[in-house]
Amino acid sequence: MFNYAxxxxxxxxxxxxxxxxxxxxxxxxxxxxxxxxxYLNIGAATNVTGLSVSDxxxxxxxxxxxxxxxxxxxxxxxxxxxxxxxxxxxxxxxxAGNFYLVLDRPRNLIGLxxxxxxxxxxxxxxxxxxxxxxxxxxxxxxxxxxxxxxxQTKTPVNGTFNTTYSVADALNIxxxxxxxQLNNANxxxxxxLEAVTSTYGYFRGFYDxxxxxxxxxxxxxxxDASGNYxxxxxxxxxxxxxxxxxxxxxGEFYEPNPTSIDAGAFTPSDTPLTALSxxxxxDEQRTPIPGTGQQITTLFxxxxxxxxxxxxxxxxxxKDYLSFPLTNDIETLFILASESNLYNSGATATDMxxxxxxxxx
Numbered sequence: 001m002f003n004y005a006x007x008x009x010x011x012x013x014x015x016x017x018x019x020x021x022x023x024x025x026x027x028x029x030x031x032x033x034x035x036x037x038x039y040l041n042i043g044a045a046t047n048v049t050g051l052s053v054s055d056x057x058x059x060x061x062x063x064x065x066x067x068x069x070x071x072x073x074x075x076x077x078x079x080x081x082x083x084x085x086x087x088x089x090x091x092x093x094x095x096a097g098n099f100y101l102v103l104d105r106p107r108n109l110i111g112l113x114x115x116x117x118x119x120x121x122x123x124x125x126x127x128x129x130x131x132x133x134x135x136x137x138x139x140x141x142x143x144x145x146x147x148x149x150x151x152q153t154k155t156p157v158n159g160t161f162n163t164t165y166s167v168a169d170a171l172n173i174x175x176x177x178x179x180x181q182l183n184n185a186n187x188x189x190x191x192x193l194e195a196v197t198s199t200y201g202y203f204r205g206f207y208d209x210x211x212x213x214x215x216x217x218x219x220x221x222x223x224d225a226s227g228n229y230x231x232x233x234x235x236x237x238x239x240x241x242x243x244x245x246x247x248x249x250x251g252e253f254y255e256p257n258p259t260s261i262d263a264g265a266f267t268p269s270d271t272p273l274t275a276l277s278x279x280x281x282x283d284e285q286r287t288p289i290p291g292t293g294q295q296i297t298t299l300f301x302x303x304x305x306x307x308x309x310x311x312x313x314x315x316x317x318x319k320d321y322l323s324f325p326l327t328n329d330i331e332t333l334f335i336l337a338s339e340s341n342l343y344n345s346g347a348t349a350t351d352m353x354x355x356x357x358x359x360x361x
Contacts, residue, residue, distance in 0.1 A: 011349035014341035028091035043083015061290030106336035111282030125278035138350025149293030170242035258345035
């Protein structure tokens with residue numbers, strides 16, 4: 001059995017933001033002839049909670065609560081320069097008043113990462129988390145266990161990556177999530193990446209044969225040694241995907257907090273728990289890219305409490321575990337905390353701590 005506990009408490013602030021919009025700032029029905037996709041102009045709205053955001057990819061995958069409480073509304077695209085967040089579905093564009101964004105930007109409490117080798121031998125150990133303890137010295141909070149979430153690479157980029165692909169001549173990238181080459185003639189900034197580097201982000205796209213329903217396609221943009229660009233969608237689909245337009249790079253952020261949300265300068269590292277353990281402890285403090293990873297379970301902790309959770313029902317033989325499989329994709333497990341209250345930079349943060357126990361077989 002192995003155990004790791006957080007050496008200090010982590011401050012968690014509310015993840016709900018409030019904006020007051022006029023009806024003119026609500027183009028949620030997609031009726032703007034110059035921009036036909038449903039959007040909200042929050043850059044022109046009143047930012048009630050006051051969290052300062054310049055890179056709007058911070059809002060990606062946030063849940064939008066409208067005055068009419070329309071269900072299932074998410075942020076799926078952004079335009080930082082124009083102050084717009086785009087929605088996954090149309091909403092009533094006559095609504096004005098208070099709109100809320102519930103961010104998908106949790107605080108990292110613990111990160112476990114499988115090692116590639118143990119004393120020079122390939123790691124073939126299977127790791128089974130068995131128990132999680134959570135200490136909460138503040139408000140009611142949510143804790144999620146997410147397996148192998150994706151974090152942005154530390155690759156520097158030059159400007160923006162724009163293409164001339166349109167809906168009419170979109171690039172077919174297939175359905176099996178393999179790298180697809182972009183035509184250099186369709187790329188306006190070939191110096192966006194250095195050779196043999198990559199960065200995560202988004203293209204707009206649609207399923208083959210359904211160009212009226214525009215979706216967001218997340219994946220990895222890569223540049224090879226010959227200067228060619230490739231895009232690899234993260235998820236496999238049953239129908240081929242086509243992408244078009246400009247690439248939207250996923251930003252690097254911290255969770256909501258009154259100091260800074262910009263995590264571009266942070267470089268993560270990890271340290272083996274012991275010489276013979278199959279696990280390294282990650283010091284990653286950036287929030288994962290929203291919507292990535294496999295969410296194993298969601299747990300809830302009451303205000304001012306200490307809770308213990310048995311994890312065998314999620315991680316056990318013939319269920320789930322962590323490993324370094326033959327695919328060479330290093331598996332991780334992150335314990336992520338968030339608080340659903342309205343963000344308030346002047347409020348006292350919820351101090352949280354965690355400890356996790358696991359078996360290695």
